[in-house]
């Protein structure tokens with residue numbers, strides 16, 4: 078069984094098809110394989126694995142990133158329910174800066190999103206009780222947290238459901254000013 082990576086319109090952002098192996102007992106799905114993810118740019122160890130549980134559909138978490146030198150690669154997997162997962166290119170000088178890619182991740186579709194350094198990440202729960210697993214290439218750095226407002230017109234993210242239950246921190250992110258260039262590497 079191999080992790081199969083599919084390219085997206087944003088360079089380096091990959092959809093990972095984890096290709097479940099199913100039998101009469103159920104299934105096995107590979108969550109992370111260093112050898113295989115090296116081909117997609119993840120060359121170091123996993124430094125942290127987090128889980129989030131989100132109770133109500135409509136909830137949006139994001140748009141989060143860590144500032145350099147704590148910028149991180151993030152592998153996002155939905156292990157229960159369904160989400161719309163969104164990554165925004167913030168790489169200064171990128172031809173797709175501020176463009177985003179959105180994909181449905183779910184317990185059933187067995188896909189993960191491999192998000193390179195320089196991207197912001199967020200999602201909307203499309204069902205109640207969604208669970209996510211995040212593998213991070215860098216440890217959490219409280220002082221390096223960056224964020225964008227998920228309803229910022231400059232991002233033009235078309236959330237499928239009315240946006241609900243933003244955290245105070247996420248709701249407080251100011252909208253970007255015209256001329257925003259992204260985050261220097």
Ligand SMILES: Cc1cn([C@H]2C[C@H](O)[C@@H](COP(=O)(O)OP(=O)(O)O[C@H]3O[C@H](C)C(=O)[C@H](O)[C@H]3O)O2)c(=O)[nH]c1=O
Nearest residue numbers: 125127129138139140141142198199200211217244246
């Ligand atoms: C990641 C982390 C967070 N925290 C603290 C920081 C905050 O006070 C609180 C919640 O963290 P955060 O705001 O990152 O939680 P979410 O808003 O659910 O963000 C999560 O979902 C979005 C979509 C992401 O992309 C983040 O990577 C992921 O952490 O836990 C810690 O104490 N340790 C940690 O390792």
